[in-house]
Amino acid sequence: MRILLLSVNSYKIYYDQLVVPFGLAGLGSYVQADGHTIHGIEMNSPPERGPDRYLKLDRELLGAIEDFRPDLVAMTTYASNIHNVLFWAFVIKDALPNVTIAVGGNHASYIGREIIETCPAVDVVIRFEGEIPFKALCDTLAAGSRRFDGVPNAVFRSNGQIAETPLVPLVPDLNALPPLRRDFFGDVHCGDHTHADVISARGCPYHCTFCNCNHYWKKKYRTISAQRVVDELRQLKAANPRLRTVRFRDEAISISRKHCRELCDCLIEANLGLEFHAHSRLDGLDDEIAARLAAAGFRQLYVGLESGSQAVLERLQKGIRFENAHRITESLRRHGIAVRFSLMLRTPGETLEEAAQTIEVPNTLDLDFDEFYFGQGIQVYPGTTDCERFLQKFPGYRWLETRDLGEGYRQVRDPFGHATAVHYDGAEYDPACLNAEISRRLAGRLARHGEHDYRAFLETRGVVDRICKRHGSVEAARRRAQALIDKLDGRGEPWGIIGDGYYYRQLLAPAVEAGCFAGYAGRAETCEISPGRPVRLDPRLRRTRTLVFALSVGRVRCAEIAHELWAAGQYGGTVILLHNWLSNADDRIETAELNPTDRVPASRPV
Numbered sequence: 193m194r195i196l197l198l199s200v201n202s203y204k205i206y207y208d209q210l211v212v213p214f215g216l217a218g219l220g221s222y223v224q225a226d227g228h229t230i231h232g233i234e235m236n237s238p239p240e241r242g243p244d245r246y247l248k249l250d251r252e253l254l255g256a257i258e259d260f261r262p263d264l265v266a267m268t269t270y271a272s273n274i275h276n277v278l279f280w281a282f283v284i285k286d287a288l289p290n291v292t293i294a295v296g297g298n299h300a301s302y303i304g305r306e307i308i309e310t311c312p313a314v315d316v317v318i319r320f321e322g323e324i325p326f327k328a329l330c331d332t333l334a335a336g337s338r339r340f341d342g343v344p345n346a347v348f349r350s351n352g353q354i355a356e357t358p359l360v361p362l363v364p365d366l367n368a369l370p371p372l373r374r375d376f377f378g379d380v381h382c383g384d385h386t387h388a389d390v391i392s393a394r395g396c397p398y399h400c401t402f403c404n405c406n407h408y409w410k411k412k413y414r415t416i417s418a419q420r421v422v423d424e425l426r427q428l429k430a431a432n433p434r435l436r437t438v439r440f441r442d443e444a445i446s447i448s449r450k451h452c453r454e455l456c457d458c459l460i461e462a463n464l465g466l467e468f469h470a471h472s473r474l475d476g477l478d479d480e481i482a483a484r485l486a487a488a489g490f491r492q493l494y495v496g497l498e499s500g501s502q503a504v505l506e507r508l509q510k511g512i513r514f515e516n517a518h519r520i521t522e523s524l525r526r527h528g529i530a531v532r533f534s535l536m537l538r539t540p541g542e543t544l545e546e547a548a549q550t551i552e553v554p555n556t557l558d559l560d561f562d563e564f565y566f567g568q569g570i571q572v573y574p575g576t577t578d579c580e581r582f583l584q585k586f587p588g589y590r591w592l593e594t595r596d597l598g599e600g601y602r603q604v605r606d607p608f609g610h611a612t613a614v615h616y617d618g619a620e621y622d623p624a625c626l627n628a629e630i631s632r633r634l635a636g637r638l639a640r641h642g643e644h645d646y647r648a649f650l651e652t653r654g655v656v657d658r659i660c661k662r663h664g665s666v667e668a669a670r671r672r673a674q675a676l677i678d679k680l681d682g683r684g685e686p687w688g689i690i691g692d693g694y695y696y697r698q699l700l701a702p703a704v705e706a707g708c709f710a711g712y713a714g715r716a717e718t719c720e721i722s723p724g725r726p727v728r729l730d731p732r733l734r735r736t737r738t739l740v741f742a743l744s745v746g747r748v749r750c751a752e753i754a755h756e757l758w759a760a761g762q763y764g765g766t767v768i769l770l771h772n773w774l775s776n777a778d779d780r781i782e783t784a785e786l787n788p789t790d791r792v793p794a795s796r797p798v
């Protein structure tokens with residue numbers, strides 16, 4: 193039989209996170225010994241094609257699917273790609289009416305009936321762990337039957353009704369599964385990469401109210417032997433000589449201290465020269481585990497700390513104590529492991545005082561901005577305790593339909609207006625004050641980056657991140673900025689800068705501060721020329737021939753500032769937008785400064 197594993201993209205495009213679809217690859221690996229012809233297509237690759245494939249007919253993609261002539265198409269779902277999965281089910285069924293379409297994965301497992309009711313193109317939904325049911329499905333189809341009664345975990349149409357078969361127990365020993373094959377997807381997940389993902393366990397026994405990784409895997413925690421994980425890494429390294437970093441996609445690396453220790457010991461012995469990242473709970477960590485993780489090559493941990501308020505942690509049933517965070521942060525740092533804390537604001541029932549305790553966490557633990565992340569509100573995923581509460585308020589809720597909610601709940605919609613997730617903001621205070629509260633409480637930390645408003649800082653950081661990504665690294669972006677400065681100074685004419693904040697500090701300040709420039713006349717900060725204030729440019733800057741605008745505010749605002757300066761008779765030279773220089777990643781950089789379109793505005797009053 194010909195099986196197509198189709199990894200369907202969502203409307204969110206992850207440019208830097210192309211992760212092997214472990215579920216689909218695992219299913220293919222499990223049934224390959226039965227002699228099937230298996231092919232994988234990764235719709236997330238290349239990422240820039242994503243928008244053309246989200247609820248849009250990409251004919252080239254359809255052509256590739258038709259060329260393969262599958263008998264069975266398997267697609268995995270999560271909340272954000274569900275509508276695209278159903279769209280492609282329809283497109284494929286239209287083109288290949290005899291194909292069987294099966295969907296499974298995290299979202300479909302909970303809404304199987306609704307999928308079968310609303311999408312005639314889907315033949316069968318497989319709920320929860322897939323290996324055993326998938327093999328049963330393949331065996332059924334290979335035997336020429338389309339009766340799914342013998343396939344466990346299935347939801348399907350039968351005699352005009354919707355039928356469900358019982359769930360099979362979880363695979364008792366994950367080591368009994370065949371090794372994961374990544375090459376179904378060609379080079380996308382198998383070529384010479386610098387980064388790879390692995391999984392060393394399935395499931396989580398904890399009770400966090402907002403997460404369904406516990407319920408989905410029946411609150412069981414099953415591990416893959418450390419030796420087997422290391423063997424997989426060794427093979428990955430052999431196939432990808434440039435491999436540098438590996439991220440463990442386990443729910444939390446330290447759920448079982450025994451497994452964690454064994455894994456570290458095996459990694460230490462294997463000495464693969466790789467750097468590891470992983471998610472972790474706070475409570476599994478202590479100095480001994482931190483030391484082992486560090487010795488094994490772990491350099492970054494994403495820790496679900498969620499709140500600085502013990503009362504909130506209790507409500508979220510997180511099962512951790514905030515008072516331990518300080519000791520663990522200190523220990524991880526001492527062992528050279530970078531920490532990334534996830535923090536949640538506006539969780540159900542949260543008060544402003546509780547929020548303040550969470551906002552204080554970066555101060556309490558002395559975290560810089562890349563060491564924590566504030567989420568706001570929760571996504572209500574099926575299978576969670578929070579979802580049970582939601583369904584009590586909205587009984588019979590249909591996940592695929594668009595409707596208005598209320599009482600703090602709202603649908604998250606894709607750009608086409610389709611409902612994907614449900615968002616819940618259950619906090620008891622006005623959301624409008626949150627940014628001001630964060631900016632006020634983190635003022636000292638923002639000031640270190642030359643910023644004063646948290647939201648504006650996040651936006652600026654986003655702009656800087658994108659620029660750095662385009663150039664490959666922050667160093668490369670800085671080198672580009674340095675090239676501009678060298679070129680300007682080389683002309684022997686005076687030049688200056690308008691810029692401040694994170695954008696200036698990250699991209700231009702190192703070049704300016706490193707060099708001794710004959711023509712450098714100084715820098716004006718944007719607050720000195722902000723709207724509504726009389727424009728006052730330092731006399732030294734007024735006399736320059738060129739001003740470099742190092743602002744992340746965009747071309748239009750830059751043009752406005754330039755106009756203000758010219759209109760006030762304060763400046764008559766050339767303005768260069770650093771942004772334009774940094775955007776031109778090719779050779780045009782050499783001529784960009786001379787290009788009239790980079791001068792704003794074209795006609796100048798002075």
Ligand code: B12
Pocket residue numbers: 201202203204206209211212213214215216218219265266267268269270271272273294295296297298299318320321322323325326391395403404405441442443573574
């Ligand atoms: C790796 C990962 C990612 C990767 C991409 C995953 C990919 N390419 O498929 C990245 C980093 C991109 C990612 C992003 C996000 N993720 Co994510 N992610 C995961 C994670 C940690 C592992 C998934 C995995 O590989 N599991 C291991 C494999 C073996 O399990 P599996 O995929 O479920 O497959 C098994 C079964 O489900 C079943 N099965 C699956 N598909 C099919 C299909 C058929 C036909 C059959 C028969 C069976 C079957 O069989 C498989 C083998 O048993 C899970 C958590 C988890 N542990 O599952 C979250 C998880 C899937 N992610 C989640 C979320 C919320 C997100 C984000 C929305 C996060 C965000 N806020 O931005 C984004 C959205 C993704 C997008 N593109 O829109 C949620 C999904 C909840 C939901 N209902 O949708 C999860 C469950 C975590 C959680 N509880 O919060 N994620």
Ligand code: SF4
Pocket residue numbers: 396397398399400403404405406443444473496
């Ligand atoms: S948030 Fe983490 S610790 Fe909590 S249930 Fe989910 S995976 Fe487990």
